[in-house]
Amino acid sequence: NAGVMQNPRHLVRRRGQEARLRCSPMKGHSHVYWYRQLPEEGLKFMVYLQKENIIDESGMPKERFSAEFPKEGPSILRIQQVVRGDSAAYFCASSPPTGENTGELFFGEGSRLTVL
Amino acid sequence: GQQLNQSPQSMFIQEGEDVSMNCTSSSIFNTWLWYKQDPGEGPVLLIALYKAGELTSNGRLTAQFGITRKDSFLNISASIPSDVGIYFCAGHPGGYNKLIFGAGTRLAVHP
Numbered sequence: 001n002a003g004v005m006q007n008p009r010h011l012v013r014r015r016g017q018e019a020r021l022r023c024s025p026m027k028g029h030s031h032v033y034w035y036r037q038l039p040e041e042g043l044k045f046m047v048y049l050q051k052e053n054i055i056d057e058s059g060m061p062k063e064r065f066s067a068e069f070p071k072e073g074p075s076i077l078r079i080q081q082v083v084r085g086d087s088a089a090y091f092c093a094s095s096p097p098t099g100e101n102t103g104e105l106f107f108g109e110g111s112r113l114t115v116l
Numbered sequence: 117g118q119q120l121n122q123s124p125q126s127m128f129i130q131e132g133e134d135v136s137m138n139c140t141s142s143s144i145f146n147t148w149l150w151y152k153q154d155p156g157e158g159p160v161l162l163i164a165l166y167k168a169g170e171l172t173s174n175g176r177l178t179a180q181f182g183i184t185r186k187d188s189f190l191n192i193s194a195s196i197p198s199d200v201g202i203y204f205c206a207g208h209p210g211g212y213n214k215l216i217f218g219a220g221t222r223l224a225v226h227p
Binding site: 095 | 120122146147149151156157158159160161164166204206208210211212213214215216217218219220
């Protein structure tokens with residue numbers, strides 16, 4: 001069952017360290033979305049990527065956060081110099097490369113970041 | 117920015133009861149979607165609604181896309197323990213899949 005694969009599932013970092021979260025989309029999907037879920041809240045859009053292109057990063061904090069989706073390999077969400085407020089669940093979702101954007105996203109199980 | 121108001125925030129019900137939750141928005145959406153999130157997991161799509169006024173069922177779940185395109189509801193009939201989880205509404209304004217999520221309805225079912 002080649003669903004959206006995220007790793008690590010859990011990550012603990014100390015303030016000032018870097019966090020790298022990885023996402024492999026479903027087989028045949030070339031569009032990747034990253035969402036963040038703070039405790040007791042809904043998901044908030046961060047960034048939309050296609051292979052080698054960032055399409056929309058309007059939900060990404062201006063500093064310390066970056067994302068990429070290289071030609072080969074998984075998509076990476078990178079958080080530099082983490083702070084306690086970065087503690088959250090980060091979900092990756094993918095959709096197929098069709099002309100119709102139906103809103104239907106396939107989510108991974110998430111990466112839960114805890115910043116000490 | 118666009119926001120969704122989802123209610124209720126939480127519900128505690130007895131097994132066998134029916135459940136209703138809804139979402140409203142100040143903006144129009146092209147598509148309304150309902151997702152369920154189990155503890156420690158990612159959201160899973162339950163129902164997608166594409167036309168104003170559309171009523172769609174998926175087993176014990178029924179959802180409707182409001183006529184004004186600014187609201188949607190989800191009903192669960194004859195609840196069972198595995199219905200426990202967080203239910204999220206999401207609006208799709210059009211274009212690529214940049215969804216706006218509600219804050220969720222947390223459902224607890226007592227046997």
